[in-house]
Amino acid sequence: MSLRFALLALLTSRPMTGYDVSKQFSQSVAHVWHAPDSQIYPELNRMERDGLLESTVVPWGKKGTKKEYAVTEAGVKAFREWMDSPIEIRRQREPAYLKAAYLEWAEPGAARAELEQFRDHWTEHLAMLEATRATLVDRSHPTLARRLEHYDASQWDRIVRYKIFAYDGLIDQARAAIAWAERGLVLVDELEGAPVD
Amino acid sequence: MSLRFALLALLTSRPMTGYDVSKQFSQSVAHVWHAPDSQIYPELNRMERDGLLESTVVPWGKKGTKKEYAVTEAGVKAFREWMDSPIEIRRQREPAYLKAAYLEWAEPGAARAELEQFRDHWTEHLAMLEATRATLVDRSHPTLARRLEHYDASQWDRIVRYKIFAYDGLIDQARAAIAWAERGLVLVDELEGAPVD
DNA sequence: TGCCACTACCTATAGACATAGGTAGTTTGT
DNA sequence: ACAAACTACCTATGTCTATAGGTAGTGGCA
The missing domain is CATH 1.10.10.10 (Winged helix-like DNA-binding domain superfamily/Winged helix DNA-binding domain)
Known part of the structure; x- marks a missing residue:
């Protein structure tokens, strides 16, 4: 919905x-x-x-x-x-955390690949979020610019700050995910032995 | 799947x-x-x-x-x-952030209620995650205890630490969500005026 | 004996979502 | 003149998910 x-x-x-x-x-x-x-x-x-x-x-x-x-x-x-109206609460449904909980079943190489892929995905996503956030801050975001046209200039700051707030939340999540994956890679090295290549 | x-x-x-x-x-x-x-x-x-x-x-x-x-x-x-095998990447789909981005459309009271509800949900969820994490650390978690029976004691630490790692990730996310909602409440007060009651 | 909470399992339905296509017209570059 | 890329819109299919039920047996207790 x-x-x-x-x-x-x-x-x-x-x-x-x-x-x-x-x-x-x-x-x-x-x-x-x-x-x-x-x-x-x-x-x-x-x-x-x-x-x-x-x-x-x-x-x-x-x-x-x-x-x-x-x-x-x-x-x-x-x-x-x-x-x-009150928001629907979304239930946790994240395959990465599901897998992480059972990493003892994975090949060390696969575990590492997994975490690297997860980290890389979020790193890319973070870059996009930060780039978009920047276009909100300087108000060059095209959709935002069109939106502001309907409002009095006195409202602009209010509107923009809510959007930045939303992106800040997403950015926090992305950073947390990346940091978690990094810790996971260290953990895999510690528990499975560092990779030999 | x-x-x-x-x-x-x-x-x-x-x-x-x-x-x-x-x-x-x-x-x-x-x-x-x-x-x-x-x-x-x-x-x-x-x-x-x-x-x-x-x-x-x-x-x-x-x-x-x-x-x-x-x-x-x-x-x-x-x-x-x-x-x-590589994980499927889940696409962002979170109504709370969607709403946050358009908070200029909400009544100040509703915006506050929204963020409070979100914060409270995650606070509750965090408490549950931390409680569960504690039962993993002391190995009193019933499913974990049954699981460890199939393994040699030398493997126990490895298994437990992956589960704790997964919970740590979830806990980080919960904390980030709570902190974000708190910042949101401050923002609403700043932009809409503190509530008078 | 009757009632209630719980165990055990299952179904129906509608909507959400992913994936993978398809058709037809337009614009751009060579 | 023609291809390629893009605009514009749509369909089909299967799976996933939420919600809301249903039936039947068990165990305890009043």
């Missing part, structure tokens, strides 16, 4: 075509809520059917058309209601 | 009935991979069908019976293979 509100969140910055949504999504909202376009297109249709969005068909080239979605008043209301 | 291996992990400690699995699960493996019993029973059946488990029917009372599942050799092999 969160996908619907993630899409609403994105579309409050400006009306967009489905294609724009699926592209922009991966560069902003997807950092907190990932979804592939095969989930996005049908959801946009359902949201229009439910009156949260309305679409206008825009010509594109000679024969082509595209559909631009805008949030309706009912959409804004639904988004606000969701914002004011 | 991880559920299958989470169940295998649990059942390597000792054979268990489906009911035991679903009870024990929530006190150990569920900390890293949650699943309700409505998912567990069918999965156990499928695992037996696939030759990873074998079951023996045990009488229970006068008329009742229960099914005890034990991991087969094929099950052990599958578990080892999974342990040695």
Whole structure:
């Protein structure tokens, strides 16, 4: 159900075509809520059917058309209601920690590879989060810039700081994950003997 | 697919009935991979069908019976293979961070309630993780104790330390989440004005 | 004897999600 | 003139997951 509100969140910055949504999504909202376009297109249709969005068909080239979605008043209301309602708590479901708990079953080499892969994934993810955070701080993030246009300048700081706050949380998590993986690599060396190569 | 291996992990400690699995699960493996019993029973059946488990029917009372599942050799092999194969990377999907990024849409009271609820959930979760960690350190954790029986005493430290390592990772994440929520509450007070009550 | 909590196991249903495709038009560069 | 890359949108399939039930036997106790 969160996908619907993630899409609403994105579309409050400006009306967009489905294609724009699926592209922009991966560069902003997807950092907190990932979804592939095969989930996005049908959801946009359902949201229009439910009156949260309305679409206008825009010509594109000679024969082509595209559909631009805008949030309706009912959409804004639904988004606000969701914002004011308690969050669902997500249950822990992380294969990396599951595996870590049973590392005595793994080959030492595989255990190391595992932890390195995990660390590298989060390191990459962290770099992306920090880069995005920087574009929020200097307000060059395109979606943010479009969003701020609807607001009085006195509100800008407030809006931006909430977004930075969200990214700070994600960055903390990424850092914690990386540090944990590093400790794991040290532990594997200690328990299995350092690799000989 | 991880559920299958989470169940295998649990059942390597000792054979268990489906009911035991679903009870024990929530006190150990569920900390890293949650699943309700409505998912567990069918999965156990499928695992037996696939030759990873074998079951023996045990009488229970006068008329009742229960099914005890034990991991087969094929099950052990599958578990080892999974342990040695690269992990799937989970995509970010956390409603709390999604909401945090759009907190300018929320009522100040709702924003505070949100963050408090998030903090309280993780505080509770942290207490549980720390309590469980302590039972691993002193080896009083029942599933761990049963597991260690299959191993030579020289291996005990190795096994226990991997489990502690996994919990340490979860504890780090919980602490980071709590600290983030606290910072969020301060931020809301700063941006929306402290609550008047 | 009846009731209740618990053990034991299972089903149904709907929605979420991943993965892997497909079609058709447009723009850009050579 | 043509290919390649991109825009635009959609479908199919299978699995996963949440939620909410259901049935039947057991053990204790009042």
